[in-house]
Amino acid sequence: MSATPAYDDLVRHYQRLHRFDHLAAIVGWDQAANMPPKGNEARSAAMAELAGLTHRLRTDGALVRQIERAEQEPLDDLQRANLREIRRDWRNANALPESLVQARQHATSRCEHAWRTQRPANDWAGFLENFREVLRVGREEARLLSEQSGLGLYDALMDRYEPGMTCALVDRVFANLRQWLPGMIVRAVERQAGLPCIEPVGPFPVERQRALCEAAMRLLGFDFEAGRLDVSAHPFSGGVPEDVRLTTRYGADDFLTSLMGTIHETGHGRYEQNLPRALLGQPAGFARSMAIHESQSLSFEMQLGRHRGFVERLAPLVAAHLGPQPAFEPENLWRLLTRVRPGRIRVDADEVTYPAHVILRYEIERPLIEGDIEAEDIPALWNAKMQELLGVDTRGDYTDGPLQDVHWPEALFGYFPCYSLGAMYAAQWFATMRRSLPGMDASIGRGELAPVFGWLDTHIWQQGSRWPTDELARRASGEVLNPAHFKAHLEARYTPGG
Amino acid sequence: MSATPAYDDLVRHYQRLHRFDHLAAIVGWDQAANMPPKGNEARSAAMAELAGLTHRLRTDGALVRQIERAEQEPLDDLQRANLREIRRDWRNANALPESLVQARQHATSRCEHAWRTQRPANDWAGFLENFREVLRVGREEARLLSEQSGLGLYDALMDRYEPGMTCALVDRVFANLRQWLPGMIVRAVERQAGLPCIEPVGPFPVERQRALCEAAMRLLGFDFEAGRLDVSAHPFSGGVPEDVRLTTRYGADDFLTSLMGTIHETGHGRYEQNLPRALLGQPAGFARSMAIHESQSLSFEMQLGRHRGFVERLAPLVAAHLGPQPAFEPENLWRLLTRVRPGRIRVDADEVTYPAHVILRYEIERPLIEGDIEAEDIPALWNAKMQELLGVDTRGDYTDGPLQDVHWPEALFGYFPCYSLGAMYAAQWFATMRRSLPGMDASIGRGELAPVFGWLDTHIWQQGSRWPTDELARRASGEVLNPAHFKAHLEARYTPGG
Numbered sequence: 001m002s003a004t005p006a007y008d009d010l011v012r013h014y015q016r017l018h019r020f021d022h023l024a025a026i027v028g029w030d031q032a033a034n035m036p037p038k039g040n041e042a043r044s045a046a047m048a049e050l051a052g053l054t055h056r057l058r059t060d061g062a063l064v065r066q067i068e069r070a071e072q073e074p075l076d077d078l079q080r081a082n083l084r085e086i087r088r089d090w091r092n093a094n095a096l097p098e099s100l101v102q103a104r105q106h107a108t109s110r111c112e113h114a115w116r117t118q119r120p121a122n123d124w125a126g127f128l129e130n131f132r133e134v135l136r137v138g139r140e141e142a143r144l145l146s147e148q149s150g151l152g153l154y155d156a157l158m159d160r161y162e163p164g165m166t167c168a169l170v171d172r173v174f175a176n177l178r179q180w181l182p183g184m185i186v187r188a189v190e191r192q193a194g195l196p197c198i199e200p201v202g203p204f205p206v207e208r209q210r211a212l213c214e215a216a217m218r219l220l221g222f223d224f225e226a227g228r229l230d231v232s233a234h235p236f237s238g239g240v241p242e243d244v245r246l247t248t249r250y251g252a253d254d255f256l257t258s259l260m261g262t263i264h265e266t267g268h269g270r271y272e273q274n275l276p277r278a279l280l281g282q283p284a285g286f287a288r289s290m291a292i293h294e295s296q297s298l299s300f301e302m303q304l305g306r307h308r309g310f311v312e313r314l315a316p317l318v319a320a321h322l323g324p325q326p327a328f329e330p331e332n333l334w335r336l337l338t339r340v341r342p343g344r345i346r347v348d349a350d351e352v353t354y355p356a357h358v359i360l361r362y363e364i365e366r367p368l369i370e371g372d373i374e375a376e377d378i379p380a381l382w383n384a385k386m387q388e389l390l391g392v393d394t395r396g397d398y399t400d401g402p403l404q405d406v407h408w409p410e411a412l413f414g415y416f417p418c419y420s421l422g423a424m425y426a427a428q429w430f431a432t433m434r435r436s437l438p439g440m441d442a443s444i445g446r447g448e449l450a451p452v453f454g455w456l457d458t459h460i461w462q463q464g465s466r467w468p469t470d471e472l473a474r475r476a477s478g479e480v481l482n483p484a485h486f487k488a489h490l491e492a493r494y495t496p497g498g
Numbered sequence: 499m500s501a502t503p504a505y506d507d508l509v510r511h512y513q514r515l516h517r518f519d520h521l522a523a524i525v526g527w528d529q530a531a532n533m534p535p536k537g538n539e540a541r542s543a544a545m546a547e548l549a550g551l552t553h554r555l556r557t558d559g560a561l562v563r564q565i566e567r568a569e570q571e572p573l574d575d576l577q578r579a580n581l582r583e584i585r586r587d588w589r590n591a592n593a594l595p596e597s598l599v600q601a602r603q604h605a606t607s608r609c610e611h612a613w614r615t616q617r618p619a620n621d622w623a624g625f626l627e628n629f630r631e632v633l634r635v636g637r638e639e640a641r642l643l644s645e646q647s648g649l650g651l652y653d654a655l656m657d658r659y660e661p662g663m664t665c666a667l668v669d670r671v672f673a674n675l676r677q678w679l680p681g682m683i684v685r686a687v688e689r690q691a692g693l694p695c696i697e698p699v700g701p702f703p704v705e706r707q708r709a710l711c712e713a714a715m716r717l718l719g720f721d722f723e724a725g726r727l728d729v730s731a732h733p734f735s736g737g738v739p740e741d742v743r744l745t746t747r748y749g750a751d752d753f754l755t756s757l758m759g760t761i762h763e764t765g766h767g768r769y770e771q772n773l774p775r776a777l778l779g780q781p782a783g784f785a786r787s788m789a790i791h792e793s794q795s796l797s798f799e800m801q802l803g804r805h806r807g808f809v810e811r812l813a814p815l816v817a818a819h820l821g822p823q824p825a826f827e828p829e830n831l832w833r834l835l836t837r838v839r840p841g842r843i844r845v846d847a848d849e850v851t852y853p854a855h856v857i858l859r860y861e862i863e864r865p866l867i868e869g870d871i872e873a874e875d876i877p878a879l880w881n882a883k884m885q886e887l888l889g890v891d892t893r894g895d896y897t898d899g900p901l902q903d904v905h906w907p908e909a910l911f912g913y914f915p916c917y918s919l920g921a922m923y924a925a926q927w928f929a930t931m932r933r934s935l936p937g938m939d940a941s942i943g944r945g946e947l948a949p950v951f952g953w954l955d956t957h958i959w960q961q962g963s964r965w966p967t968d969e970l971a972r973r974a975s976g977e978v979l980n981p982a983h984f985k986a987h988l989e990a991r992y993t994p995g996g
Contacts, residue, residue, distance in 0.1 A: 022544040026525050038724035039741030042520060042778075049517040053551075226536035243537030280540075 006069035007079060010086055011282060013063070018281040020054050022240045029238040029245040033230040048105075055101065058093035078284065081466045085283030092160060095148045100140060104411060107133040112409040124379060124398040131375050131408065135368060138413045142369050154366045157414030161290040162421065164469055167366065170417050173424070173483050174359050180487060181355060182389060188340040188352055188494040197335035200327040202253035209250045212321035213262040217246075219317065220266045220300060221453055223273050234406070235261050237268035237297075241280055244269040255322060256336065260301055267300030268293055270453070274461035285464045288472055290415065294422020295429065296460065302351050302423065303430045304452065306337045306493070309445025340494060342390040344400040352494055355423065356389040361407075361416040369413055378402050425473065427486040429456065432477040504567035505577060508584055509780060511555070511564075516779040518552050520738045527736040527743040531728040546603075553599065556591035576782065579964045583781030590658060593646045598638060602909060605631040610907040622877060622896040629873050629906065633866060636911045640867050652864045655912030659788040660919065662967055665864065668915050671922070671981050672857050678985060679853060680887060686838040686850055686992040695833035698825040700751035707748045710819035711760040715744075717815065718764045718798060719951055721771050732904070733759050735766035735795075739778055742767040753820060754834065758799055765798030766791055768951070772959035783962045786970055788913065792920025793927065794958065800849050800921065801928045802950065804835045804991070807943025838992060840888040842898040850992055853921065854887040859905075859914040867911055876900050923971065925984040927954065930975040 002008050024047065031043055067087055075083060111130035118127045138157075145156035151166070158165045214229055227244035239245030246265040248258045271287055279285025287293050304310050315330040326332065340350050346357035364381050367373045373381070382402050386394045394401045402408070407415055433440055437451050444452065459476035466472075470480045500506050522545065529541055565588060568581055609628035616625045636655070643654035649664070656663045712727055725742035737743030744763040746756045769785055777783025785791050802808050813828040824830065838848050844855035862879050865871045871879070880900050884892045892899045900906070905913055931938055935949050942950065957974035964970075968978045 016547060019540075019544040019547040022540060023521050023525055023548060026528055026541075027521055030524055030528060034726060036723050036725060036741060038721070039738070042517075042738060042740040043524075046517040046520040049514060050521060223536070225534050227534060228532060240537070240540060242540040243534060 004070065004073040004075060004079070006066050007073050007075060007083065010063070010066050010070055010083070013057070013060075013066075014086060014089075014283060015281045017054060017057050020050060020057070024050050024054070025238055025240050026243075026245075029230075029247075032232040032234070032236070032238070033245070033247055055093065055098070058089065063090055078279070078466065082279070082282050082284035085286070085465050088163065089283050091148065092145075095145050096141060097144075100137065100144070104137045104141070107137050108410045112406065115403065115406070115409040119399055119403040122397070122399045122403075124403065127398075127403060127409075128375055134409065134411050135375050138411045139369055139371065141411075142413070154369050154414060157369065158417060159414075161415050161418050162469065163289055165291065165417065165421070169481070170362060170421075173421075173481070174362065176483055177355050177359060177420075178389075181352075184490060184495055185340060185342060185352055185356070185390070189342070191495060192335075192340060195335055197339065198327045198332050200255065200336070201325055202255070204252065204255040204322050206250045206252070208321050209255050209258050212255065212318060213248060213258055215317050215321065216259060216263055216314065217266050217269075219313065219447075219449070220263065220270070220304075221449070222246075222266050222269055226273050227269055229262065235265060237265045237272070239272075241272045241275045241285075244272045255318070259318070260305060260337070263305045264297045264301035267297035270300075270456075271296040271461050274457050276462050276464045276466075279464055284466055288460075288463070288465050288467075289469055290418040291421035291425060292460065292469060292472065294418050295425035296422075296456070298423050298426040299429060299456065303426050303489070304444070304449070306334070306351065307441070307444055308334055309441055309443075310449075311337060312445055313447045338493060342392050344386070344392055344394055344397065345404055347405075351423070352490055353390060355420045358416050358420040360385040360389060361405075364402075365413050365416065421481065424481060424483050424486040427489040428473070428477050428479075428482055429460070430489070431485040432459075502568065502571040502573060502577070504564050505571050505573060505581065508561070508564050508568055508581070511558075511561070512584060512587075512781060513779045515552060515555050518548060518555070522548055522552070523736055523738050524741075524743075527745075530730040530732070530734070530736070531743070531745055553591065553596070556587065561588055576777070576964065580777070580780050580782035583784070583963050586661065587781050589646065593643050594639060595642075598635065598642070602635045602639070605635050606908045610904065613901065613904070613907040617897055617901040620895070620897045620901075622901065625896075625901060625907075626873055632907065632909050633873050636909045637867055637869065639909075640911070652867050652912060655867065656915060657912075659913050659916050660967065661787055663789070663915065663919070667979070668860060668919075671919075671979070672860065674981055675853055675857060675918075676887075679850075680889075682988060682993055683838060683840060683850055683854070683888070687840070689993060690833075690838060693833055695837065696825045696830050698753065698834070699823060700753070702750065702753040702820050704748045704750070706819050707753050707756050710753065710816060711746060711756055713815050713819065714757060714761055714812065715764050715767075717811065717945075717947070718761065718768070718802075719947070720744075720764050720767055724771050725767055727760065733763060735763045735770070737770075739770045739773045739783075742770045753816070757816070758803060758835070761803045762795045762799035765795035768798075768954075769794040769959055772955050774960050774962045774964075777962055782964055786958075786961070786963050786965075787967055788916040789919035789923060790958065790967060790970065792916050793923035794920075794954065796921050796924040797927060797954065801924050801987070802942070802947075804832070804849065805939070805942055806832055807939055807941075808947075809835060810943055811945045836991060840890050842884070842890055842892055842895065843902055845903075849921070850988055851888060853918045856914050856918040858883040858887060859903075862900075863911050863914065919979065922979060922981050922984040925987040926971070926975050926977075926980055927958070928987065929983040930957075 027043065027047060031040070031047070035043060067083070067090060070083055107130070111127075111134045114130055115127060142153040142157050145151070145159070146153050149156050149159065151159055155166045158167075158170075210229070214224075217229060218224070226242060227239065227246065229246050229248065231249055232247035233249060235246075235248045237244065237246050246262065246269050248262045248265065250258045271293060275287065276285055305314075311334040312330045315328055315333045318333065319325075319328045322328070327336065338350070340352045342353050342356075343349060346354065349357055360382070363385060364373075364378055368375070368378075379398065379402060383393075383395050386392045386401075407413075433452060433455050437443075437455065440451060460472070463472055463475075467475065473480050525541065525545060529538070529545070533541060565581070565585055573581060605628070609625075609632045612628055613625060637651075640651040640655050643649070643657070644651050647654050647657065649657055653664045656665075656668075708727070712722075715727060716722070724740060725737065725744065727744050727746065729747055730745035731747060733744075733746045735742065735744050744760065744767050746760045746763065748756045769791060773785065774783055803812075809832040810828045813826055813831045816831065817823075817826045820826070825834065836848070838850045840851050840854075841847060844852070847855055858880070861883060862871075862876060866873070866876075877896065877900060881891075881893050884890045884899075905911075931950060931953050935941075935953065938949060958970070961970055961973075965973065971978050
């Protein structure tokens with residue numbers, strides 16, 4: 001008989017949950033990538049049925065006693081890590097009553113559905129009518145999660161995406177960014193005014209773009225025996241670690257969006273494909289957190305994808321698939337990929353201006369959740385902060401202002417900071433690699449990417465959720481999150497010589 | 499309060515089951531059409547978990563009492579039909595113990611997996627080793643189903659696919675076929691010797707074949723807002739009524755296989771897309787049976803797809819997509835599509851020789867299940883019957899002999915007769931249409947297919963499972979299955995004037 005019967009039962013229970021989550025991931029991907037419109041109603045009902053089932057499995061009354069018993073059993077370190085993550089999963093699933101989960105579902109699906117037409121119509125007033133209820137639900141979630149965890153209101157929301165992340169840390173990091181980022185944006189823009197670049201000339205047939213994206217994925221080591229690339233309106237990385245489903249979208253006159261988007265998703269995909277096989281199906285085997293996930297996609301899209309040496313390898317691939325043109329010369333392609341231009345839209349932002357968008361979201365979301373401002377206050381704050389951080393006048397523009405992202409209609413409060421934390425972790429990983437892999441930058445220029453992937457595999461991918469994020473970072477890089485690496489990275493790439 | 503509380507509970511239970519079956523259908527389709535190879539192990543585990551769940555829901559101990567209580571409630575005709583189908587679903591799910599279901603799963607998956615390499619290797623001896631266990635399971639299923647239903651052994655197996663079908667009827671129908679079919683085959687072959695046809699000249703690019711197939715589906719009224727066409731190794735019609743997933747496969751030098759296969763699946767697809775919406779999710783709303791399903795695919799592939807008038811509409815579509823060539827002239831295309839050639843392979847057989855393949859399967863399967871012969875006896879019987887029915891010498895050829903179909907490795911005993919019963923029902927539907935739709939054949943030649951689809955919609959599709967098959971046939975055509983229509987159809991098309 002096993003010396004750890006309660007733990008073994010928990011493992012079986014989570015294996016089962018993982019299998020149902022597998023089904024949810026595949027039908028969810030199918031809904032975005034394949035499903036014809038008339039299938040939506042039946043699909044939504046089927047997915048809701050499954051979500052109800054897995055919620056009941058996650059909140060099974062017997063689990064808490066099993067977790068308590070397992071904690072008394074002689075577990076090794078790996079088992080302890082798994083039990084820690086099981087407890088976390090249990091706590092998150094049980095914090096919110098079924099009625100609130102349903103209220104959230106109703107509020108967000110009504111708000112998101114209306115938002116699809118309100119955004120292009122610049123209809124902030126119409127959006128507000130639904131968004132007030134979404135905000136009410138978000139505040140109630142924050143209250144309950146905070147009561148249960150002892151964390152602050154916004155801390156408790158961030159904790160779902162990035163366990164352990166706090167406003168205290170985010171405040172410190174963003175305050176630092178606020179000091180030097182606006183100046184750096186100005187200097188980078190000024191510097192680039194003297195470095196003109198040639199625009200690519202389309203159209204670029206979709207089939208060729210697709211072939212180019214798949215070639216880039218191969219160059220980046222994506223395993224097509226364990227995943228695919230398809231098309232969806234909003235690109236994402238879905239599926240399961242054993243079968244990763246990436247999506248992109250193609251515009252006839254713009255190949256860079258699909259190409260760099262695909263490179264971004266490939267970073268998410270390789271993380272998933274290389275999670276520790278022995279732990280698959282167990283919470284300790286999953287990706288660590290959303291900031292760490294973004295650190296992988298941004299390692300691919302930014303650290304590697306805009307690396308001078310990598311762009312030298314990418315340029316001939318672009319020319320081979322789309323036909324040669326002056327814009328595809330390596331130096332010009334690199335200039336295109338590193339162009340800094342303050343703009344209104346987060347997802348179109350370059351690497352330097354991007355954090356300003358995230359700071360703005362955080363500085364609006366947090367007082368919203370804490371009750372210091374109301375939904376009506378958003379536009380004035382938005383305009384002021386866009387002016388202050390990016391020098392952009394957004395007055396009267398809701399479409400590409402507070403209506404631009406799906407996060408608010410979907411009540412994903414607390415997520416935005418992960419993007420910038422991910423960019424910072426990515427810079428930290430590459431700084432560490434530079435120390436431990438001498439000649440790495442030259443190797444990348446020669447197309448030798450194996451050392452980079454080997455480092456990520458060893459220090460991030462294979463670690464799964466064995467360690468809390470701080471411990472993962474310490475083991476990988478010798479220190480917890482240190483934004484100085486991000487600043488140094490941007491300086492070296494965008495304002496060399498100061 | 500409802501006057502039918504037990505019935506209402508049953509309806510809710512089956513609605514829930516239907517939602518889980520929806521998920522199973524989509525991930526099953528995905529497995530065949532999309533899944534990369536390394537995803538298979540996790541996918542199989544996830545699908546088995548779901549299959550276990552739905553089996554438990556189908557065998558829930560409370561159901562039998564609920565069914566009994568519902569039978570005492572004041573139900574209308576539609577509700578009675580639904581309750582009849584619920585009882586049938588319950589009986590089928592409960593007839594076999596979990597241990598046998600698992601034994602079947604193991605035996606068939608081992609046998610099918612090995613068969614994939616044994617078939618090309620002509621390895622009958624190797625196949626036998628696994629097939630003996632598959633046969634044992636099949637016989638045990640027949641015994642239990644027979645005990646529970648009071649049907650004969652093979653009747654009980656057929657009943658799963660075609661409720662109410664019996665050996666007594668199949669014997670009578672096939673004995674009749676045996677009398678006239680071999681002679682008709684000889685006469686048709688002789689007649690066609692004087693009507694040579696021009697072979698199409700490939701290659702035919704896959705993209706153009708795909709566009710041709712989709713154009714044919716549009717011509718046949720397939721709703722692309724509620725379904726798709728994709729690719730799989732073994733073409734099938736999957737998905738759910740609200741979202742029908744058809745598959746085909748493309749060979750570079752042969753466009754007729756993908757085109758006519760797609761037309762076949764489109765028949766299955768339109769049946770599913772037009773099942774009665776008000777009953778969707780309830781057993782009475784599902785397709786009636788496999789023979790009726792095949793009657794729809796064969797109405798499209800054979801009755802319509804090889805109709806002279808339809809081929810006149812199809813020919814310009816082929817030329818438009820693949821470029822004109824002499825083989826695509828309407829008369830020549832029709833000769834290609836109606837060529838009668840006795841051969842070894844069922845799925846490649848023409849409309850006239852096809853029933854011979856089914857008779858052979860039936861005359862081997864039934865004594866196998868009834869214990870009158872053993873697996874070792876198959877090859878000698880196969881050779882004798884191929885010689886007798888089709889004049890083809892198959893000695894020493896297992897690959898395109900008893901190893902050709904997936905049905906035996908998968909223990910699908912009792913299914914084969916549905917193919918020929920379906921062909922007969924299809925002929926019966928078209929004979930009825932000719933009586934009630936004057937000028938129908940001329941209309942088809944003008945591309946007016948709406949009357950045909952209208953008849954099928956009213957008499958078959960919208961009926962779902964409201965009636966047992968005999969009653970469905972009587973309401974649609976004034977009589978139960980009458981094979982004379984099939985004979986008359988083949989005579990008119992293949993041996994006109996005797």
